[in-house]
Amino acid sequence: MKIVVCVKQVPDATAVKRIDPGTNRLDRSGEGALNTTDLNAVEEALRVKEAQGGEVTLLCLGPAKAMESLRKALAMGADRAVLVSDDAAAGSDLVATSHVLAKALEREQADLVFFGQQSGDADGAVLWSAVAERLRRPVVSQVAELTVDGTAVTGKRQTEFGYDVIRAPLPAVVAVSDAINEPRYPSLKGIMGAKSKPQETVSLADVGADASAAGEAGSRTTVLALSPPPAKSGQVRIEDDGTAAEQIVEYLVEKRLI
Amino acid sequence: MKSLVFLEHADGAITKGSLGVLGKAAALGEAAGVVLGGGAADVAASAGAFGASTVYAVDDPALAAPLPQPRVDALEAVVRHAGADNVLFASSVLAADVAAGLAARLDAGLNWDVVDLAVDGDALVAKRPALGDTVLVDAGWTSTPRLALVRSGTFDPVESGGTATVETVTAEFQDFSTQAELVEQLQEAATGPSIEDADTIVAGGRGLGAPEGFQLCEGLAEALGGAVAATRAVVDAGWYPYSTQVGQTGKTVSPRLYVALGISGAIQHKVGMQGSGVIIAVNKDPNAPIFDFADLGVVGDLHTIVPKLTELVRARKG
Numbered sequence: 001m002k003i004v005v006c007v008k009q010v011p012d013a014t015a016v017k018r019i020d021p022g023t024n025r026l027d028r029s030g031e032g033a034l035n036t037t038d039l040n041a042v043e044e045a046l047r048v049k050e051a052q053g054g055e056v057t058l059l060c061l062g063p064a065k066a067m068e069s070l071r072k073a074l075a076m077g078a079d080r081a082v083l084v085s086d087d088a089a090a091g092s093d094l095v096a097t098s099h100v101l102a103k104a105l106e107r108e109q110a111d112l113v114f115f116g117q118q119s120g121d122a123d124g125a126v127l128w129s130a131v132a133e134r135l136r137r138p139v140v141s142q143v144a145e146l147t148v149d150g151t152a153v154t155g156k157r158q159t160e161f162g163y164d165v166i167r168a169p170l171p172a173v174v175a176v177s178d179a180i181n182e183p184r185y186p187s188l189k190g191i192m193g194a195k196s197k198p199q200e201t202v203s204l205a206d207v208g209a210d211a212s213a214a215g216e217a218g219s220r221t222t223v224l225a226l227s228p229p230p231a232k233s234g235q236v237r238i239e240d241d242g243t244a245a246e247q248i249v250e251y252l253v254e255k256r257l258i
Numbered sequence: 259m260k261s262l263v264f265l266e267h268a269d270g271a272i273t274k275g276s277l278g279v280l281g282k283a284a285a286l287g288e289a290a291g292v293v294l295g296g297g298a299a300d301v302a303a304s305a306g307a308f309g310a311s312t313v314y315a316v317d318d319p320a321l322a323a324p325l326p327q328p329r330v331d332a333l334e335a336v337v338r339h340a341g342a343d344n345v346l347f348a349s350s351v352l353a354a355d356v357a358a359g360l361a362a363r364l365d366a367g368l369n370w371d372v373v374d375l376a377v378d379g380d381a382l383v384a385k386r387p388a389l390g391d392t393v394l395v396d397a398g399w400t401s402t403p404r405l406a407l408v409r410s411g412t413f414d415p416v417e418s419g420g421t422a423t424v425e426t427v428t429a430e431f432q433d434f435s436t437q438a439e440l441v442e443q444l445q446e447a448a449t450g451p452s453i454e455d456a457d458t459i460v461a462g463g464r465g466l467g468a469p470e471g472f473q474l475c476e477g478l479a480e481a482l483g484g485a486v487a488a489t490r491a492v493v494d495a496g497w498y499p500y501s502t503q504v505g506q507t508g509k510t511v512s513p514r515l516y517v518a519l520g521i522s523g524a525i526q527h528k529v530g531m532q533g534s535g536v537i538i539a540v541n542k543d544p545n546a547p548i549f550d551f552a553d554l555g556v557v558g559d560l561h562t563i564v565p566k567l568t569e570l571v572r573a574r575k576g
């Protein structure tokens with residue numbers, strides 16, 4: 001089974017996330033990390049591979065330094081990484097990103113393409129559907145339980161009305177929920193081995209993507225202005241020094257909640 | 259400005275969120291509804307009372323199950339038939355997939371998490387919070403139709419008392435769109451008291467560590483005289499019943515007191531509880547997004563704090 005997992009590098013959780021007012025794009029200059037919920041997608045892909053054999057490839061669209069984050073997933077057990085990195089792709093919105101990823105995926109000819117639940121910077125939880133549309137493949141999203149047999153995937157997912165069980169024939173696109181599994185920690189051996197696994201950085205032209213359909217040229221949405229959100233006043237923050245429980249009770253009393 | 263609004267429906271009723279977006283669309287200009295699948299024509303007529311002048315209905319066996327891809331085909335047919343400057347969706351698990359698929363099909367821009375829409379000359383401007391609601395973005399589109407997913411709970415339906423003309427549209431379905439199939443739909447019966455009526459809620463997330471962690475929530479809830487709620491992550495993992503889930507795909511609550519234990523504060527959880535009077539959060543990660551909107555944020559381990567807190571509350575209440 002040939003499996004590709006789409007993963008993204010996002011600003012590290014400890015970094016202050018900001019939009020650069022000059023470019024109106026997310027400032028990606030700080031420390032980056034692999035998007036948390038993408039670890040669930042990597043884990044699920046590895047489990048399918050362990051059960052049925054095959055190969056797990058990581059696919060990312062992002063800046064050159066994103067390869068550092070991909071190494072974490074290689075250390076977990078993925079076999080190779082493909083990073084599409086091109087100045088002409090910077091600032092890609094949903095339609096532009098889905099164009100580039102779909103082109104790269106066509107080149108990979110995967111049986112199964114995994115996505116994570118949502119990217120921590122864009123918070124869209126939408127990309128898989130646009131990519132599946134461009135690949136002309138069935139998609140099942142928000143999957144909290146998955147079974148894969150040789151010919152189809154079956155996923156259980158929560159909606160506003162209960163749970164749906166959806167089956168789709170391979171080749172298919174599956175986006176997982178963060179409740180699907182507990183991602184493994186890379187072993188020391190995995191970390192050592194990651195460096196020597198194939199890591200390819202490619203351009204838009206290399207994957208056959210059209211530069212006019214990528215980046216700002218290919219995007220159909222735009223940022224017009226930025227403003228601070230309405231301020232929330234009177235927020236109190238405490239670090240537990242052993243008296244947190246007492247301080248919470250005092251607060252409840254002060255607010256007349258007990 | 260003509261807007262098409264995707265009217266999601268279940269059991270013959272259009273969702274409240276969809277009717278809310280329809281009301282907003284009517285305030286922006288001409289508003290038409292789109293109803294797809296399962297008795298579409300009957301459901302369609304009811305949208306007239308909430309601001310739709312016309313409702314386009316597509317009914318076809320391919321639309322019987324709540325799956326996104328055939329809906330992209332149907333919406334494309336309606337957009338081509340009726341024309342539209344905007345196609346608007348109330349966010350839901352289904353609507354998000356439909357909107358993104360349609361964006362790729364039409365090469366149209368999609369803005370999500372929209373909390374307001376305004377007309378500016380010929381343009382439409384969307385307000386959307388970004389980066390965990392730490393910045394408010396005015397977002398636009400560079401082509402039409404403009405697609406938008408509106409954040410859950412943003413607009414309330416407005417009764418206009420009008421009537422809508424229902425027009426039936428036929429769609430052609432792509433082979434790949436109809437490959438996925440619904441195997442079964444499971445509904446979980448509600449158990450315990452409804453969290454929607456509770457004055458105090460103690461909610462638990464993955465930070466509880468294990469299903470047994472909910473005993474901490476139950477103990478504190480009992481001491482405070484409240485109910486227990488959960489995040490989707492732990493409900494999906496089978497730690498606690500679906501009927502207690504707060505958030506976009508669960509319930510919307512607004513108790514006087516909401517205590518969040520081991521909850522990161524994802525947007526989809528926040529939309530279900532941000533209307534609470536006082537929010538207290540205990541989380542060991544100082545960078546957890548919940549601290550951006552908690553009234554009292556406690557950085558610490560819930561396993562050491564909560565047992566003591568429960569005891570203190572019990573002692574005070576005598």
Ligand SMILES: Cc1cc2nc3c(=O)[nH]c(=O)nc-3n(C[C@H](O)[C@H](O)[C@H](O)COP(=O)(O)OP(=O)(O)OC[C@H]3O[C@@H](n4cnc5c(N)ncnc54)[C@H](O)[C@@H]3O)c2cc1C
Nearest residue numbers: 463464465489490505506507508520522526527542543560
């Ligand atoms: C379309 C869609 C719909 C969704 N609908 C919903 C919904 O209705 N409701 C909902 O809740 N979510 C929903 N989600 C999921 C949401 O995005 C988050 O994934 C989910 O809310 C996370 O749950 P959590 O906070 O329990 O888990 P996590 O995000 O894993 O957070 C756990 C937190 O616990 C903290 N922690 C760990 N150990 C301790 C300890 N010992 N002491 C204190 N703190 C600790 C951690 O620091 C962390 O912040 C939806 C997502 C999507 C894409």
Ligand SMILES: Nc1ncnc2c1ncn2[C@@H]1O[C@H](COP(=O)(O)O)[C@@H](O)[C@H]1O
Nearest residue numbers: 006007061115116118119124125126127
């Ligand atoms: N630039 C990217 N490169 C590869 N995969 C991505 C990229 N952006 C998002 N993804 C994948 O798409 C999922 C949903 O992203 P989003 O719709 O942006 O929330 C993520 O969890 C990743 O699996």
